[in-house]
Amino acid sequence: MHGHLPLDEFLVQIRGFLGSYYVALATMNAIAALYLWQTGKSKIWLRVGPIELSSSLACLAASGLFLLVSPIAYSVDPSLVDVISIPKPLRAGLDKAMTPVSYSIGTFFVLAVLFVGRRWFSRPEIAWTGLNLSLLLMGFSMTDQNFASVVTKPDNVPIVGLVFLLGFFTWLATRRAVLNDERAARGEPPLEALDSEKVLVWPDLVYTELICMVALTALMLLWAIGLQAPLEEPASAMKTPNPSKAPWYFLGLQEMLVYYDPWMAGVVLPVTVIGGLMAIPYLDFNKLGNGYYTITQRRFAYVTFQFGFLVLWITLIVMGTFLRGPNWNFFGFYETWDAHKVEALNNVDLSQHFWISLLNRPMPKAPENSDLLVKIVYVVFRELPGIALIAGYFTVLPPLLVIFPPFSALFRNMYLKMGFLRYMVMSNLLLTMALLPIKMVLRWTINLKYFIAIPEYLLNF
Amino acid sequence: MADKKKLSVEEMLAACRKQDGGGGAGATAPQAQEDPSSQVTPPTESTPTKATKATPAAAAKPADRAKMSVAEMLAAARGERSESAKPTSPAVPARSEKEAGAVEKAVVAKGAEKAAAVKTAKPAAPPVGSPSTKSPGTLDTASILSAVRSAAKPGPVSKSEAPARTKPVEEKSKKIVVPPMPEKPAYAVARPMSTAATTETRRGFFASVNAKIVGSSLALGFASLTVTHILWVLGLARFMFPNILTEPPTRFKVGFPDVLGLGQVDERFKAQFGVWIVKAEYEGQPQIFAIKSVCTHLGCTPNWLEAEQKFKCPCHGSGFYKDGVNFEGPAPRPLERYAIRISDDGQLEVDKSRVFHEELGQWKDISSFVPV
Numbered sequence: 113m114h115g116h117l118p119l120d121e122f123l124v125q126i127r128g129f130l131g132s133y134y135v136a137l138a139t140m141n142a143i144a145a146l147y148l149w150q151t152g153k154s155k156i157w158l159r160v161g162p163i164e165l166s167s168s169l170a171c172l173a174a175s176g177l178f179l180l181v182s183p184i185a186y187s188v189d190p191s192l193v194d195v196i197s198i199p200k201p202l203r204a205g206l207d208k209a210m211t212p213v214s215y216s217i218g219t220f221f222v223l224a225v226l227f228v229g230r231r232w233f234s235r236p237e238i239a240w241t242g243l244n245l246s247l248l249l250m251g252f253s254m255t256d257q258n259f260a261s262v263v264t265k266p267d268n269v270p271i272v273g274l275v276f277l278l279g280f281f282t283w284l285a286t287r288r289a290v291l292n293d294e295r296a297a298r299g300e301p302p303l304e305a306l307d308s309e310k311v312l313v314w315p316d317l318v319y320t321e322l323i324c325m326v327a328l329t330a331l332m333l334l335w336a337i338g339l340q341a342p343l344e345e346p347a348s349a350m351k352t353p354n355p356s357k358a359p360w361y362f363l364g365l366q367e368m369l370v371y372y373d374p375w376m377a378g379v380v381l382p383v384t385v386i387g388g389l390m391a392i393p394y395l396d397f398n399k400l401g402n403g404y405y406t407i408t409q410r411r412f413a414y415v416t417f418q419f420g421f422l423v424l425w426i427t428l429i430v431m432g433t434f435l436r437g438p439n440w441n442f443f444g445f446y447e448t449w450d451a452h453k454v455e456a457l458n459n460v461d462l463s464q465h466f467w468i469s470l471l472n473r474p475m476p477k478a479p480e481n482s483d484l485l486v487k488i489v490y491v492v493f494r495e496l497p498g499i500a501l502i503a504g505y506f507t508v509l510p511p512l513l514v515i516f517p518p519f520s521a522l523f524r525n526m527y528l529k530m531g532f533l534r535y536m537v538m539s540n541l542l543l544t545m546a547l548l549p550i551k552m553v554l555r556w557t558i559n560l561k562y563f564i565a566i567p568e569y570l571l572n573f
Numbered sequence: 574m575a576d577k578k579k580l581s582v583e584e585m586l587a588a589c590r591k592q593d594g595g596g597g598a599g600a601t602a603p604q605a606q607e608d609p610s611s612q613v614t615p616p617t618e619s620t621p622t623k624a625t626k627a628t629p630a631a632a633a634k635p636a637d638r639a640k641m642s643v644a645e646m647l648a649a650a651r652g653e654r655s656e657s658a659k660p661t662s663p664a665v666p667a668r669s670e671k672e673a674g675a676v677e678k679a680v681v682a683k684g685a686e687k688a689a690a691v692k693t694a695k696p697a698a699p700p701v702g703s704p705s706t707k708s709p710g711t712l713d714t715a716s717i718l719s720a721v722r723s724a725a726k727p728g729p730v731s732k733s734e735a736p737a738r739t740k741p742v743e744e745k746s747k748k749i750v751v752p753p754m755p756e757k758p759a760y761a762v763a764r765p766m767s768t769a770a771t772t773e774t775r776r777g778f779f780a781s782v783n784a785k786i787v788g789s790s791l792a793l794g795f796a797s798l799t800v801t802h803i804l805w806v807l808g809l810a811r812f813m814f815p816n817i818l819t820e821p822p823t824r825f826k827v828g829f830p831d832v833l834g835l836g837q838v839d840e841r842f843k844a845q846f847g848v849w850i851v852k853a854e855y856e857g858q859p860q861i862f863a864i865k866s867v868c869t870h871l872g873c874t875p876n877w878l879e880a881e882q883k884f885k886c887p888c889h890g891s892g893f894y895k896d897g898v899n900f901e902g903p904a905p906r907p908l909e910r911y912a913i914r915i916s917d918d919g920q921l922e923v924d925k926s927r928v929f930h931e932e933l934g935q936w937k938d939i940s941s942f943v944p945v
Contacts, residue, residue, distance in 0.1 A: 350844050350866065352873040354887035370889045370903050374871050439876075440890030440902070454881055457892070457901035480934075567906035567932040 122257050123188045129264075130185035130254055137247055138178035144240065145171035155237070167237050174244055181251070197255035198446075207444030213556050215435065215442075216549070219427045227418070230407070234287040243279070256446045262434055266342040271360050271433045278426060288405035289414075302404035354438045354451060363432030364425045370440065371551045373562070373572035381544070385420075388541040395538045397529045412522065420545055459561035466497040491566055498564035502573060505547075510539035583718055589643040590714075644714075821846055823925040830861055830921055830943060838877050838895060848911055848923055849877065849884075852945065855896045860942040863911040863923045864897045870904040884908065898931065907931040912940045 117125070145168045148154040154168035184192050198206075226233050233239065250272075253259045263272055292302040311317065344353060358366040368377040400409040407414050435442055437449035467475045478490035492499065513523040514535075527535045554560040564573040580588075780790070827842055827850050839850040849864045864884075868875050873888035883900075884893040891902030898907045912927035921943065929935035936942070 350847050350874055352875075352887050354876065356873060356888045366889065369871065372903065373905055374903075378871075439885045439887055452878065452880055455901075457890075459901055561903075562905070565905065570905075572905045 117257065119190055119257075120188060122260075123190065123193055123255070126254060126260055127186050127188055130251065131182050133251055133254075134178045134182035134185055137244070137251070138175045138182065141171045141175035141178060141244070145169070145175060170237075171240075178248075185251075193255055196252060198249075198252050203256060203446040207447045210435070210442075210444035210447075211556075212431075212442050212552070215431060216427070216552065220423055223418075223422055227415070230286050231290055234283060234290050236287075239283050239287070243276075246276075246279075253445065258446050258448050262445075262449075266339040267357075267360065268433050269339060271429065274360075275430065282422070285405055286407070289407040292404055292406050293408045296406070296409065302406070304404040355436060355440055357432065357436070360429060360433060363436075364428035367428040367432050367436075368548060371548070371555055373570075375570065376573060381548070384541070384544050388545075391537065391541065395530065395534055395541075416542065416545075424545070424548060457559060459555070459559050461561045461565040462498045462501070462563050463495050463565060465558070465560070467494070487568075491568060495564045495566060498562070498573070502563055506540055506543060509543060510536055513539065583714055586644055586714055586718075644717075824922060826916060826918075826920040826922050827863075828920060830915065830945070833861065835859055835945070836895070838879075840877055842923075843874075846923070846925070847874070848925070850913075850921065850923075851895060851897075853895045855936070855942070859945040861913065861921065861945060862897075862942040863913045865909040865911055865925075865928060867909070868904060869899065869906045869908060870902070875908075910936060910941045913943055914940065915943055 148166075148168035148171060154166040156164050156166045157170075158165040181196050184196050187193070233242070250263075254263070262268060288303060292304075295302060357363065365377065365382065368381060371377070372381065396413065398410055398413065400406065401413075434445060437443040437447075437453075438451035439453070441453050441455055443449055443453070463475065467473060476490055476494045478487040482490075510523075513519055514527045523535075523539070526538065530538060551560070551563075562572045564571065566572065825842075825846060827839070827848075830852075833839055833850065833852040835852055835854075837852050839852075842848050842850060843866050847866045849866055850861065851864055852861045853859070855862070866874050868886040868888065868891055870886065870889055870891045873886050875884040875886040875891070875893065877883075878885050882895055884895075884897070886892070886902065886904070889903050891899060891904035893899050893904070893908050896907075897910065899905070907930075910929040910931075912924040912929070914922055914924070916922040927940065929938055929941035
């Protein structure tokens, strides 16, 4: 299944999709150009003599470019197709550079840059350019067999859609928030306050719903006809598919399971996520931002939520979908999924690091045939460094955050407004969330397995 | 149709009146006048019992029942709903006294007079109270409706509204005199139960027979319910012990021990029994053992990778050495062993009913391996 066709055969297979893909992009840009031109919203960027370089003209140029690329994709000539693909050395380099660490840090960095420069990035023309570039990048990648086979898998198609859909909605919210923040800086009311006109349920809302219903049904029908249902062989308790993946919306959770004990990642942390979300109304003392988009007025809430959602959930779903292959090994976007890829990962518990590496002595162990109580005492003694570390993390760190910079200004204000109990609940939820990336980084760097490892009593953390 | 859609409440009321022929116009005005003021004051008189609430309705009904207009009915209904049926303007209590003449109603009226006096002294009342202070003749529909509309909105009370609504109750609760309950009418007085013994009817006969056998029909019902449930539970318990087990036996033979070479993992029994037979060194001692092919992380089935000499789980990437000890990925403990022994005919026999955990020190148990 995974990219072992001869190149010309593969290109024949993909050309129908790729050619119409570029035609669709060209149409999209042409419609945008027409819209800008007709509504007079076109902005003039540059004036060279009699020629005005406007946004409408730029869209038209992009449309023409895509229209040129389309026949190249239809032609099955490998040398021509090379022109519309990412160069092979670059692909190999990207695969080599792609590790869990670089992927996570890279996505985090990109999102941080987008956040800091949101005023510029959320401008419609910039966002449109970004969309076109990402679509073009995807088209250029589709000529790679490995990439194409992962992306066009019926299971993964919705996730490709999700990436773009999520990008759109995040852009929309950011754009409105940026506009509102600018208005607030000028002392004007938010955009949502101006739009208080009421519309009728009948016919306005009902008609809209009807049209959406029909359109969605049509889309579902086409989807069901066009893509085979991702059914697999009959289930067997003795045979697990390789790779065995959760439904796409749980891939973030599955990624979490790699770093934590099943009890922790499957039960405690998800429940904490739900509980934490439910606790927000009781922890939030910021009365601003009610009923309108804003970022500057709710900076902490916004950043925390987007970190949890985009970084800890969406990028993990993308990683689980596109980058995790057989045996849950990590593969680059253009890498062949080799079931025999060897990755030496000798994971070591914190207690082993402490007793054996640091103190250079055997781990404490209860003598043979000792009582349960004695055994428990020995186990606790063995895991004391991890227990102390985690306990300190949750109890000592919150006060330290209030006292010492760099975050003391933020957390002191919170502490004063929330009181001790609410502050501790909030900071503990925050630290629990932060524990996931911390554990991931520690796993990748020092091969840390568990902070507290008590396999005897099924307690691992 | 379009015109009808736009009809306002006022217009509809006016149309209703016209249809009524204006017969009740005289009676409507005072009744309606009483209503808006009572609408305004719901919180003040929320304590009185149902009996007092009924008074104005009772007062209005005898007046001219036949001629009651829609507005009147609405007013009466509102008066009941808002739990403030007490008349509040001085003119109305007089009327109700005259008509009903009951002592308790006078008490109510007095209490209401007090309440009304307090209310008019309050600055909050004026905009609402204005229609009620007018004489009945000058009242028009618009003013009544405006008074109704300005009254507290129905539905759930928000936090911000709550204090405004509840405060007056606390202030005036002491002043309200709770009138005595009216006497129960004859039809509402409970009759003594007629037993089967006293009146010999067919139903009574069966009831008495039933009572003699099982106590009562209720007891019979619950008894049969209990019996049914007990039978259900027993059936469920029986279900746990089927006559035939279709699953493979937990005790099975896997061949002679010398078939395996040292360091070999036998995968032949994985598909049927979920077990690997391994002949390998564990802690420097060569032995044969049966490894359960279930990952200790989340229960997927790992694969034996001959080239890498390890068990690898496809779900989250846990890896195990040939002896079953975990070394990579999230698996918290080594794979489990099944009991294994050499049976009488010299073949290896695996017993899946017993498992051995390394982290509990059970791999030292002699049943968990066969020494080579």
